[in-house]
Amino acid sequence: MSEQKIELYDGPAGGWGALKSVAHHLNEQGVAVKGAKTLLHANQPDGFDCPGCAWPDRDHRSTFEFCENGAKAVAAEATARRATPEVIAAKTLAEWAEASDYELEATGRLTEPLVYDPQTDRYQRTSWDAAFALIAQQLRALPDPNEAIFYTSGRTSNEAAFLYQLFVREYGTNNFPDCSNMCHEPSGSGLRPTIGVGKGTVTLHDFEQADCILVFGQNPGTNHPRMLGELRAARKRGAKIISFNPLKERGLERFADPQDKLEMLTLGSAPISSHYFQLQVGGDFALLKGMCKRVVELDDVALAMGLPRVLDVDFIAEHANGFDSFLAELREQSWEPLVAASGLSREQIEQAADLYAGSERVIACWGMGITQHRHSVATIQMIVNLLLLRGNLGREGAGACPVRGHSNVQGDRTMGIYEKPAPAFLDKLGEVFGFAPPRAHGVDTVGAIQAMLDGAAKVFIAMGGNFAAATPDTAATWRALRQCELTVHITTKFNRSHVVHGRKALVLPVLGRTEIDMQATGPQGVTVEDSMSMVHLSAGMNAPASEHLLSEPMLVARMAAATLTNSCTPWLALAGDYAAIRDKIEAVLPDFAGFNEKIKAPGGFRLRNTASERAWATPSGRAEFSTHAMPTDLAVERVAERHRDVRVFTLTTLRSHDQYNTTIYGHDDRYRGVYGHRRVVFINAADLKDIGLKAGDWVDITSLYVGETGADVEQRRAERFLLVEYDIPRGCLASYYPETNPLVPLQSFSVTARTPTSKSIPVTLARHGG
Structure with a gap:
């Protein structure tokens, strides 16, 4: 294990740090030569699909179609170590x-x-x-x-x-529980009733055409590093990359592509996000509803002034149901609760919406920062609403993009790994x-x-x-x-x-x-x-x-x-x-x-996606706007009401950089400046001062669960975590899983999708040992 320290990382994602990490993991597993040769066959026509994430392959003729994440997975699988029966x-x-x-x-x-x-x-x-x-x-x-x-x-x-x-x-x-139940189940549950397909609607070609890419609740620098190449290319040609995330993540700030020789030789890097909004943990629903409200307000102004409409009224009339109900509820929604719940100012929400409204072709991406909340399905349907308002579904350079984790998690569901199979x-x-x-x-x-x-x-x-x-x-x-x-x-x-x-x-x-x-x-x-x-x-x-x-x-x-x-x-x-x-x-x-014939082509083939064709496989045959009121049953609010004598935080779980899902490759989180540690809690500096503790102190975390009836109160405890001062909104904490999984109540899951609420856990902190 590396030396234990907390040290600011001010370099870009990727770059020489990624190459050094790849070399380290190949050497550690005793497969420096074998592993390097193996990597040259990753994501190639005659090679193997990377066992890491499910991000698509750009070019099956490229020599280097792998990333640091994939290299760690390959090194771990190709290791010289053997766990024999002895x-x-x-x-x-x-x-x-x-x-x-x-x-x-x-x-x-x-x-x-x-x-x-x-x-x-x-x-x-x-x-x-x-x-x-x-x-x-x-x-x-x-x-x-x-x-x-x-x-x-x-x-x-x-x-x-x-x-x-x-x-x-x-x-x-x-009885088919699967890993989708714990990650992107809300994506399918939210998308199927609204656009008729429980999958994303875009391809890599759309990323080449988009002039605005929205990134919600995702850290591609650690979880999907190859995605950074697409974001980097989009930003370089002038597209807006708008990121919404509680933590400042290095991969969403700057990226040095290890495959760019000039960038590597000059120690250069490219900016990723053109705009970065640090909303509070769980604030995405309020943000998105506020953005929808602002787009409607902009359309009202345009209509009154005789300017081109902001809403795509022709698309809505031809393709969508439920718009009038959605519009009426949106007009009744006041701004104050949206601002309070999002953790952003009204000006920030309006700025984000203005950027969206000023773009012609928009892709919305999201990860588990969206899906692992109580109201995750409603949040995803609000993303769909936002896209529908300007016709950003079913056309080039636009659409919905849930970014999945495991390499074939989407394929398993297509094959029938589902506890609720369709009768057909x-x-x-x-x-x-x-x-x-x-x-x-x-x-x-x-x-x-x-x-x-x-x-x-x-x-x-x-x-x-x-x-x-x-x-x-x-x-x-x-x-x-x-x-x-x-x-x-x-x-x-x-x-x-x-x-x-x-x-x-x-x-x-x-x-x-x-x-x-x-x-x-x-x-x-x-x-x-x-x-x-x-x-x-x-x-x-x-x-x-x-x-x-x-x-x-x-x-x-x-x-x-x-x-x-x-x-x-x-x-x-x-x-x-x-x-x-x-x-x-x-x-x-x-x-x-034609399955066996189609897979002979380099890159394979794409399954039909009806929503990308504007053929809506819903009961009405049209895309559906979804109307959702602001949630009033948030667990953190119930807990805070019951425990007024102690500071209640909202904890979100996340991965370290030396980790893929539950597989731990090492104890470093390079981009967040954590080395040799895994039991850490990231906290705002002002919150540290308020609770009378300092960075470097050790604390115990207690999660408090109050059911919707308010009658049942449960406590769960995880001990000895190091406090790390970090750029995270006040009232929010972050820590790694699986170390913090004991804090997630079994009975706390998303409405409809039943995904555990691992990104919004009400907790308190206490000095370790009293």
Whole structure:
């Protein structure tokens, strides 16, 4: 671990710091030469899709289509370290539980299937046949298929996800919690009723044409570094980049492109945001409603003066419903609550709206700073309202852009990983495979945890991910997992979830994205879908980390064959030839017509997006304006009312720079000036003074939850965090997850989408140790 210090970082994002970091992580994993060669195949026509984020690839003929984030993911997967059965069995699980998430990750690649031995409290080597027999025995013993939970990570390929959902539905349940439930579920929930598609509407070509890009609740410098290249190019050609974020993030301020030779040689950099608005945590809904109100006011003035309309009245008349209701409610909305809730002045809100109204082609991007709040769906629908007012949907250079995380989280949902499947999808699935799929909705992530706690679910199977670390209310989640009769984790590396196990437990290692996948018909490639609905092929080029590894499709097929002894599906034949799986996908999903041919093209193909064509797949056949009143049930306000004797803050959780989701690559957060630490709390200097503490003090964080009835009060506690003075609005705090996940109440989630409210937690601070 690096030296512990807090030190201002005044350089740009990217640049030599990014290259130095890439070299460090390749050397640390013992793959300097191998890793460098591997990176040259990232996002190439004959290479593999980066296992990092879901940002699209600009040019499949470029030599360098990777970023610092992707390089860390590749180095971690290609590592020379091996977590053999002997390495894992050297410690009891009680001892492993004391290790940090970084130390668990650092054990290296798992090499053989492991089974838990309760007598010794250790994992030990097992055979694949024995592992599948145990899974089949436990699943068949359940009196109701709904007593099993099947979780999916966003790194799962389309082929594996399709087989997985088919297996589980033939088994008899729709219990499909996935990582979308914890991140962008509100995006789909907000977009589907308004524009008919639960995905973004733009492509990279639109980024080339936009003259204004709005960025809400997102830190691309750490989470999607390749996005900075698009923002940089847009800014250089004169587009406005308007960022809305509580923290000043370096990647939204300046960026030095490591692929720009001149910029690197001259130590130059390019500005990113032309305008930066630091609203308070959770203030986005009020900001957006204020921007909509201002656009209407500008249109009123234009109409009165005989000037060109600010509203796109022709678009609204032809394509939209609900405008009159939305307009009436907007006119009744007073400015004072909008200003108070946003944390911005009225002048700032009006400035942002004026910039939007003065632009012809606008893209709105957002990340989890928007989605992980109580009223996230309403906020996303307010983004849609803003875009609809000026016709910024379904035309070149404009549209909605939810920026997803894991590389195939969007593709998994397309493949049917969803607890509430559409009847038409189930009809076709049953027709193609000759069975009657279950119709009852399954459980999402919050529902899965509650079901395990209640004893209603007894088997938990996870296709990738790190459920124990990613989920809210850590104490409750861990109790839930430990109550299971069997937990199964399909993975490449050892992580926290393997230590928090059921009475019986399996850890099953699989091939990584960078590795050659050899099956009966030869080497295989899988497909993924990025944030902009592009589907493309991914083929590994490294030798497998172990001869005992199975591919994800083959693992699913063997699990299904062992469990569903009367199934008519040719599981092993499908897993022996992924083209055959793609033929079945094409038979079930019409948008995949010609699947196997289309993926031969460099860059693959784009799935049809009806909203980008202005064909609105809503019940009315039109885009829908959404009317939402200002929220009056905010958790932080209820807590503040009940605890008037103590300062209540709003805490937002975030990633460090040496982190991707729950995977911890190191203990540095370079752009925020934090080195060697993870248990830190970022706080405004004036707030430090008010509470009588100073930067460098250690504090305990207590989250306070008051239900909507006001009757139930709960406290959760996370201890020993270092206070770091930072440029963040007063009353707001920020800290890393998963360390702060214990503070997120299980019962606190977004309306409709049920995504945990990890970005708006009411908390208090107290000096550590009293």
